Amino acid sequence: MNTRVFESFSDKETFDIAFRIANNLKAKTGSVVVCLDGDLGVGKTVFAKGFGAGLGIKRDIVSPTFNIVKxxxxxxxxxxxxxxxxxxxxxxxxxxxxxxxxxxxxxxIEWSKLIEEALPTNIIRVFISKDLEKGFDYRKIAVEGIDDEDFGN
Incomplete structure (x- = not known):
């Protein structure tokens, strides 16, 4: 398992990174838990939309903040x-x-750090952060607990 770091300079790039990750994960059997964390406004919903598209979901992915799960x-x-x-x-x-x-x-799971004790041990972690020195739209996307073949390498 590796930690991979991606750099994004736009919502489209964040969407595309998430699409690629999900597209490669969909071939896995059984359940796969992906924990998505980062500050408010960092792009978790954009990532979730790209992730859903990578799984072949045609419906718009919206944050289930008030429903908890969709x-x-x-x-x-x-x-x-x-x-x-x-x-x-x-x-x-x-x-x-x-x-x-x-x-x-x-x-x-968005905001997974809030329920850490309820998570299974074998998870994939995605952490999105900003660095304003690199630009307003810059995002660093760190992905941990995933094999190289999950990235199509």
Whole structure:
């Protein structure tokens, strides 16, 4: 497993990076958990849209902030979580979190650091950060816990 770092200078580049990652992950069997973290306004929703498109999902991916989870069908099922509003880890039991995590699907969790103790051990971490010295639209996308072949290398 490696940590790969990508640089993006636009929303389109962030979308394309996420598309490529998801497109390569969709061939995996079983569940795949991808944890997506970064500050507010860093581009997590843009990443999620590209990720969904990479899984062959035709519907627009929207942040499930108030719903906590939305599921989409594509070439591979996607369960998209936004746990920003989870105030107590026990709320995850109420929505059947484990059923989503162990479904034969890809699970994308925004703000995963807030539910760290509920996450399985074998996950992929994506952290998006800004560096204003490199430009307003610059994003560093660090991806950890993924094999080179998951990037098409």
């Amino acid at each position: 599921s989409y069908e594509g070439d591979k099922r996607l369960h998209h979580f936004d746990v920003y509003r989870i105030s107590d880890i026990s709320e995850l039991d109420e929505i059947g979190f484990d059923e989503f995590i162990y479904d034969d699907a890809i699970v994308l």
